[in-house]
Amino acid sequence: MQCTDIHFLSRPGTSVIYSAGSLSLAILEMMVHAEDYAYLCEKYVYVPIIIPLSIIEEVPIDDLPHGWNSLSPTLTSQAFGDHWVRNARSAVIKVPSAVVQIEPKYIINPPHHDFKKILFKNAQQLCIDQRIIKERCQTVGARRAVPLRWRNAGHPFQV
Numbered sequence: 607m608q609c610t611d612i613h614f615l616s617r618p619g620t621s622v623i624y625s626a627g628s629l630s631l632a633i634l635e636m637m638v639h640a641e642d643y644a645y646l647c648e649k650y651v652y653v654p655i656i657i658p659l660s661i662i663e664e665v666p667i668d669d670l671p672h673g674w675n676s677l678s679p680t681l682t683s684q685a686f687g688d689h690w691v692r693n694a695r696s697a698v699i700k701v702p703s704a705v706v707q708i709e710p711k712y713i714i715n716p717p718h719h720d721f722k723k724i725l726f727k728n729a730q731q732l733c734i735d736q737r738i739i740k741e742r743c744q745t746v747g748a749r750r751a752v753p754l755r756w757r758n759a760g761h762p763f764q765v
Contacts, residue, residue: 622691623714625655631709633734638705650732656725657712663696667707675704687713697721 626632629652636646671682690699690713697720703709715721 621716622687623716625712625714626703627710627712631703631706631711633732634705635703635711647732647734651729652732653729654727656727657698657714658723661697661720661723662700662712663698664700667702670701674701675707691715691717694718697723 624635626635632652633646636650640646671686674683674686676683690696694715694717697715697718699713699715700710701713703711714724
């Protein structure tokens with residue numbers, strides 16, 4: 607999933623693609639930032655991707671900056687991501703999800719020379735079970751979420 611409004615591991619203006627190890631994790635990552643789940647079904651798509659293992663750098667949880675999993679982005683975690691992009695250490699880093707820490711997220715660095723090794727398949731409409739949407743919409747009322755502009759969810763994640 608590409609996120610251009612929520613920048614946990616990079617500052618606004620740093621070009622990265624946020625993706626998840628599964629579509630269900632990608633949806634959870636979006637849901638924690640949205641107030642209206644119906645909006646997600648109306649406006650978003652997911653893009654299955656295939657990333658070769660050879661271009662993934664795994665970042666252990668102990669190497670992440672303090673506050674990487676806070677509810678709001680921290681300057682420390684954004685600086686960590688900016689540094690990774692600027693130094694072009696790898697095309698992809700694997701980090702734990704703040705939402706489900708035993709599940710991985712994959713942050714992709716488009717300017718990296720190995721980016722071309724990533725296969726992006728055709729976009730598909732995102733569809734969330736109506737029971738989840740109905741429950742959430744009843745809970746928060748008729749408010750609309752601020753558009754998050756998520757686009758690429760990494761399902762199925764194949765390596």
